Structure formats: structure tokens, C-alpha cells
Amino acid sequence: MRSVILLSLLFASPSTWASGLVTRYQFLSAQGIPQGVWTFGVNHGRSVSDGNSYASSGQQMSNQNFFSRNINYRHLLDEINDPLEKELARAAFGAYEKDNNELAGRVVNDVEVEQQANTYILGRGITRRISLLAIFPVVTVRTRFESRFVNGASLEQFAAQLRQEGQYQRADEILEKSQNALSERLRENGYRPAYPSEVTSLANVHLNLRFDAHSSNSLNIVTDSVLIVPAGKKADVDDFIPLRMNEEQYSLRQGITAAYRPTDGLGVLASTYYHKRFPFQKTRRIPLNEVSPLSSDLDPNTRIQYGDTYGLGLQINYAFSDTWMVYGGRGMEFKDRDSISGNRYASSRYEYLEKDTQQQLTLNYLGFAVNTISAFLAQKFIIPVDLNLQYAFSSAGKNTFANELIALNMMVFYK
Amino acid sequence: MNYLFLFSLLLLVFACSKTGYTPIEDVPEKDTLTTRVLNGANLYAEEIDVLVAFLWPERISTDDQRKKVAEVISTSRQIRKEKEAFLSRRLSLKNQFEAADCRCALDGICEESDTEPDYDLCEEIEENIYKNNQSLVTFYQMVEDMKALVEDVGGEWLKSNTDYPLRPLSRFSFSDLKMRLEVFGDYHHEEETLPYAYSVDAMELKQKSDYQLLSFTFPRNDFRNGELIDFGQWEVEVGITPSEATLTFQGELRWRHQGRERLGIIYWENPRR
Numbered sequence: 166m167r168s169v170i171l172l173s174l175l176f177a178s179p180s181t182w183a184s185g186l187v188t189r190y191q192f193l194s195a196q197g198i199p200q201g202v203w204t205f206g207v208n209h210g211r212s213v214s215d216g217n218s219y220a221s222s223g224q225q226m227s228n229q230n231f232f233s234r235n236i237n238y239r240h241l242l243d244e245i246n247d248p249l250e251k252e253l254a255r256a257a258f259g260a261y262e263k264d265n266n267e268l269a270g271r272v273v274n275d276v277e278v279e280q281q282a283n284t285y286i287l288g289r290g291i292t293r294r295i296s297l298l299a300i301f302p303v304v305t306v307r308t309r310f311e312s313r314f315v316n317g318a319s320l321e322q323f324a325a326q327l328r329q330e331g332q333y334q335r336a337d338e339i340l341e342k343s344q345n346a347l348s349e350r351l352r353e354n355g356y357r358p359a360y361p362s363e364v365t366s367l368a369n370v371h372l373n374l375r376f377d378a379h380s381s382n383s384l385n386i387v388t389d390s391v392l393i394v395p396a397g398k399k400a401d402v403d404d405f406i407p408l409r410m411n412e413e414q415y416s417l418r419q420g421i422t423a424a425y426r427p428t429d430g431l432g433v434l435a436s437t438y439y440h441k442r443f444p445f446q447k448t449r450r451i452p453l454n455e456v457s458p459l460s461s462d463l464d465p466n467t468r469i470q471y472g473d474t475y476g477l478g479l480q481i482n483y484a485f486s487d488t489w490m491v492y493g494g495r496g497m498e499f500k501d502r503d504s505i506s507g508n509r510y511a512s513s514r515y516e517y518l519e520k521d522t523q524q525q526l527t528l529n530y531l532g533f534a535v536n537t538i539s540a541f542l543a544q545k546f547i548i549p550v551d552l553n554l555q556y557a558f559s560s561a562g563k564n565t566f567a568n569e570l571i572a573l574n575m576m577v578f579y580k
Numbered sequence: 581m582n583y584l585f586l587f588s589l590l591l592l593v594f595a596c597s598k599t600g601y602t603p604i605e606d607v608p609e610k611d612t613l614t615t616r617v618l619n620g621a622n623l624y625a626e627e628i629d630v631l632v633a634f635l636w637p638e639r640i641s642t643d644d645q646r647k648k649v650a651e652v653i654s655t656s657r658q659i660r661k662e663k664e665a666f667l668s669r670r671l672s673l674k675n676q677f678e679a680a681d682c683r684c685a686l687d688g689i690c691e692e693s694d695t696e697p698d699y700d701l702c703e704e705i706e707e708n709i710y711k712n713n714q715s716l717v718t719f720y721q722m723v724e725d726m727k728a729l730v731e732d733v734g735g736e737w738l739k740s741n742t743d744y745p746l747r748p749l750s751r752f753s754f755s756d757l758k759m760r761l762e763v764f765g766d767y768h769h770e771e772e773t774l775p776y777a778y779s780v781d782a783m784e785l786k787q788k789s790d791y792q793l794l795s796f797t798f799p800r801n802d803f804r805n806g807e808l809i810d811f812g813q814w815e816v817e818v819g820i821t822p823s824e825a826t827l828t829f830q831g832e833l834r835w836r837h838q839g840r841e842r843l844g845i846i847y848w849e850n851p852r853r
Contacts, residue, residue: 249843252640252649260653310602330660331821333791334831344607351604359601366597398597 185409186474186498186526187280188212188559190572193434193480193494195385195424197377198290198298202580206286210572214277219562221521228566232274234456236314239265243453244346246353246461261323270317270343272456277309278566282368286576293377300371306364306408314343351405354461360406366398368410383426389438391418402448405459412471414445432482434494437475444470444504451510452517464509472501472522487539493531500524524564530557538578551576613787618820621754624827624850628750630663631741632723633764633833635844637734645733652733655726656845660830662719663849667825669712671852676705735844738765744775752850757783759796767803776801792820800835812837816846826851
């Protein structure tokens with residue numbers, strides 16, 4: 166089988182969460198762009214949540230369980246901004262024999278996230294071995310979020326005791342405040358009383374230098390050196406759900422892909438990459454405790470370094486002809502824990518921001534591709550185009566959503 | 581052509597940003613009705629039996645203060661229980677006294693009746709009334725203890741009729757929701773201390789799901805340089821608890837002055853007629 170020129174790239178649509186791992190389009194390729202040839206491509210990918218996430222243990226659980234938290238009386242005290250009211254509440258809890266570590270209730274959060282990406286690619290073969298590509302992902306993230314506080318038995322008993330002693334307003338205040346805990350907290354701490362339910366933004370610019378290190382009939386090896394230029398919507402410090410699309414700092418990714426063709430039509434590809442991130446300073450809100458990220462304490466000099474990511478991929482292609490191909494693959498990706506520090510508050514508080522930022526994701530994908538380049542060159546088709554339809558899903562992970570993805574990738578070529 | 585293509589692409593990409601927000605809605609508060617009728621008020625006397633009011637300190641920062649604040653709260657709970665128990669016993673003894681016609685047996689004030697009053701029973705009832713009244717000593721001592729704690733932590737204790745027993749009793753008029761506070765704090769003038777007195781005309785009464793809430797404001801006075809001047813505003817919001825023996829008002833007291841606010845507690849009772 167003559168080699169099918171598949172000018173797709175080691176390209177994955179960028180993660181919704183800058184530096185985070187999400188289910189996304191992946192396609193391994195060890196081909197460059199021929200010298201003097203331009204390519205323009207569009208990738209449209211849409212991922213949906215199945216309502217589950219992978220916890221830090223790797224266990225799959227519902228998004229509700231993943232995002233919900235138990236609240237004790239100490240957490241309730243942390244939520245009170247006014248120092249005198251906090252002391253009076255502390256004294257009242259003591260007088261009514263409520264221990265700080267006693268369960269007061271549970272914040273139940275229902276979170277669903279869907280992502281759609283339209284990624285634009287512009288590339289050119291610079292030399293016989295060197296190709297340059299610029300990738301502009303425009304991502305839309307749709308979030309649905311609902312939160313409610315479920316009173317624990319202890320809190321209900323506390324309120325009942327207060328009512329029995331004629332302290333109706335105190336009882337009502339506790340129950341009403343707990344029902345409106347989120348909106349109260351947002352107001353008190355200067356947050357926007359809303360969450361970003363739909364965000365569309367450029368999510369960084371990837372400048373990829375692909376080098377054809379080895380090329381033969383049966384084996385191709387390419388290296389990808391990518392500079393990620395931070396671009397797009399930055400996380401707003403007044404949003405209590407921070408959607409981080411912007412990497413906020415330049416970073417580098419180095420990958421290598423090898424494609425082995427043992428027989429005509431069959432291809433086995435293996436790939437690995439390492440994405441190195443660098444520290445920067447930014448204003449962040451520093452939490453008071455491990456369960457609530459809400460805080461009015463801002464540190465403008467928070468030192469942030471998002472965790473490096475690295476991965477392995479394996480893909481098998483089978484080309485029926487010069488035009489049609491099916492493929493399947495699996496990728497495993499890892500992300501290191503974020504490093505966040507500062508001098509304004511106790512170090513333990515900065516560590517709360519690092520919690521559950523270490524990630525893993527195992528992605529599986531299937532697809533088929535149609536490539537008309539050979540037909541175009543043989544004047545049997547009007548345009549040289551590569552179309553690729555993919556279905557991807559996660560099968561394991563840690564601290565990530567369990568999502569599925571459908572993506573369509575189209576590349577056109579001209580000289 | 582390629583540069584035009586690139587320019588168009590960049591323009592398309594950078595024009596795409598937008599953010600849509602969904603507000604976080606509050607759980608709506610249960611409907612409350614404004615009313616002018618204080619439930620069951622006709623059963624209770626308009627004279628206020630006991631009134632306790634104080635402001636917490638402006639800040640609580642030491643462990644000693646924290647300990648004492650917790651004691652104040654515990655003592656206030658105990659005071660309420662003790663007073664309620666006292667009033668309940670008093671009502672019960674009053675009913676027993678009337679049922680046994682003890683006014684006739686002990687005081688000789690008799691109405692026409694077929695049965696003779698039981699003198700021994702009435703003596704026993706009177707003895708119990710005396711013992712019950714003695715328990716007030718414990719109650720007032722607890723109030724004094726609480727006062728000492730409040731002042732110790734830097735709070736402000738407001739004098740009431742208990743400290744000025746010769747003054748007329750403060751009154752709460754149920755029918756038109758007005759209040760006359762004969763003693764609510766005091767001041768020094770020349771060589772004596774005099775009480776602040778206030779009349780409260782405008783009150784708001786709300787009917788909640790299972791209780792009534794009374795709120796009102798009135799100006800606070802301060803005596804300086806020989807005259808009473810405006811010293812901010814008192815704000816009161818109290819829940820109302822009717823019981824067999826008493827109608828209890830308890831809740832929050834706030835003092836607002838020149839942008840500052842002090843928190844406190846207020847409590848008073850109207851006993852059963």
C-alpha cells in the first residue's frame with residue numbers, strides 16, 4: 166500500500182482547564198508537511214459528561230459526590246467574616262455543647278461540564294524535514310452548577326433547642342443562612358453572585374515545530390517541539406468557579422512519535438511527550454480551610470506553578486486503501502500536583518489550593534479517516550482534504566471528569 | 581493570499597471571546613405577614629416583670645473574654661429556665677390558692693359558699709408561695725452574676741426597673757403596640773444617677789410560620805453638659821414566646837451610632853394576669 170499522506174498532527178484539542186487533563190481529540194502521526202505546502206485545518210470537538218468523575222483514589226463516582234463536602238461547626242465558624250459575630254457564635258456553640266469537629270451538614274454540589282472546541286490550524290512545510298504549525302483553539306465551556314446545604318442532625322437539633330428556648334430568630338437565622346450559604350458567602354467575600362455558565366475563548370496558542378528525524382519505508386520518527394503561548398480568558402479572581410483556559414505563563418512541550426509500518430496498510434504508532442510549566446505570580450484568593458475555596462483574603466503575589474504533564478500513547482491504524490483508514494488508540498496522561506505558595510498567609514492555606522491537582526487520565530479512542538490527497542494528485546478528486554471522525558472516552562483517571570468526546574477534524578492543503 | 585488567510589484566521593479567533601453568567605439565586609424567604617394583633621396578649625399583664633438588656637464588647641480577643649462570654653450565654657439560658665419555672669409555680673400556686681378559697685381562710689375575705697375553706701391546706705399553699713418567692717433570690721443573684729460577667733468582658737449593662745424599684749414599672753401596650761420603658765440605662769447628673777426613659781410608638785409585628793416577631797427602633801439619649809443629646813439609635817428585634825405563666829420577648833439589641841454598630845441581647849417578660 167502506498168503510504169497515505171496523513172498530514173494530521175500529533176494534536177490534541179487543548180484542555181478546558183489550562184494545565185488540566187480532560188478527554189480530548191488525539192491522533193498520532195509521524196508525518197510532516199511537504200516543503201512549500203500550506204495546510205489549513207479545523208477541528209470541531211464536543212465532549213459531554215456522563216455525570217461522573219474520577220476521585221483522587223481513582224474510584225469513579227458521581228459528580229455530585231466528587232464536588233460535595235461535609236461541613237463541621239469549625240467550618241461554619243470560618244464562614245463568619247465579622248470577628249465579633251464569629252466569637253459570639255463560637256461561644257454559643259460551646260454553650261450548646263457543639264464540638265468544632267461535629268458534623269453540621271453537607272454542601273451538595275451538582276456540577277456538569279460540557280466542552281466544545283473549534284481549533285484552527287495553519288501549517289507550512291518549511292524544509293524537507295521541518296514543518297511549522299500554529300494552532301488556535303477556541304473553546305466553549307458550558308457549566309451547570311447547583312448547590313444546596315443539607316442540615317445534619319446536629320444542626321437540626323441545635324435549631325430545635327433554640328426554638329424551644331424561645332430563640333426563634335437565632336434558629337431561623339441558622340437555617341436560612343445555611344440554605345443561602347453560598348449566595349451569602351459570595352456577597353460577603355466580594356465575589357460575583359453568579360457563575361460563568363458559558364465561556365468561549367481562545368485557549369492559548371500552540372506553535373509546533375515538527376522535525377522529521379527519520380524517514381524510511383517502514384519507520385518514521387518525528388519530534389514535536391511546542392511553545393505554548395498563553396492567551397485567552399484568564400481566571401477571574403471574582404469568579405467562585407475559576408475556569409482556567411489561559412496557561413498564564415509560557416510553557417514548553419517536547420514530544421516524540423514513531424510510526425512503524427510492518428505491512429501495507431497497517432501502522433503502529435507510539436508517542437510520548439513532556440510538558441514543562443514555569444512559575445509566575447498572580448493574585449489569588451487564599452482559602453481559610455480545606456472544604457471551602459471562598460475567601461476574601463487576596464494575595465497579589467501568590468507564586469503559582471501548574472504541574473508538569475506527560476504522557477504515553479499507542480495507536481494502530483489500518484488503511485483499506487489510499488483513501489480510507491480506521492484507527493484506535495489509547496493514551497495515558499499524568500499531571501503533577503500544582504505548586505502554590507506565598508508569604509501573606511499561613512503556608513497551610515496555600516496548600517489547600519494544591520489539593521487534588523495531581524491528575525491522571527486514560528483515554529481511548531476510535532476513528533476513521535478519509536484522505537483524498539492521492540485521489541487529488543491522480544486527478545480523481547477535486548480537492549486534497551483529510552477528514553477524520555473520532556470518538557474518545559476515558560476509562561480511568563484521578564481528579565478528572567469522566568467524559569466522552571466526538572470530534573471531526575478537517576485539513577486542506579495547497580501550494 | 582496566505583497572509584490574508586492568516587489575518588482572517590487571527591481576526592476570527594480573537595473575536596470569539598464571550599462569557600455568560602448565571603446568577604446564584606437565593607432560596608426565597610418564607611412569606612411573612614405584617615399584623616397588628618399580638619396572639620393571646622389579653623391573657624397577660626401590660627406591666628413588664630423583668631427586663632435584661634446589655635451590649636457585647638466591641639471585640640473579643642482574649643481567652644479570658646471568650647470563657648466569660650460562653651458563661652454569659654450559659655447563664656442567660658439558666659436564668660430563662662429558672663424564671664420560667666418560678667412563674668409556672670407561681671401561677672400554679674395562685675390557681676391552688678383561688679381554688680381552695682384561701683382569701684377566705686387566711687384573710688377573712690369570704691364570699692357566699694357552701695363549703696368551708698381548708699385552713700391547713702391554705703397555710704401549706706401560702707408556705708409554698710413564700711418558698712417560691714424565695715427562689716427569686718437565686719434568680720436575681722444569677723442576673724447580678726451575668727451583669728458582672730458582661731461588664732468584666734467590656735460589655736455595657738443597661739440598668740432596668742430592678743435597679744430602680746421605686747420607679748413605675750415599664751409597660752407594653754398590646755392593643756396599640758406601644759411601649760414605655762421607664763428605665764433603660766442611666767446617667768450621672770450632679771450627685772445622683774437617673775434613668776433614661778423612652779416611649780416607643782412605632783412597632784412592626786410580623787407573623788412568621790410558628791411565632792411572632794416584633795421589631796422597633798428608637799433614638800438613644802446621652803446626657804452631656806447638662807442636657808440630653810441624640811446618641812444614635814436603638815434597634816430591637818425580638819421573638820415572642822407565649823407560655824402558661826408568661827409572655828416572653830427575647831432577641832437582638834443593636835446600637836447604631838455614626839456608622840458604628842454594637843450588638844447585644846434584650847429580654848423581657850409580661851406575666852400572666
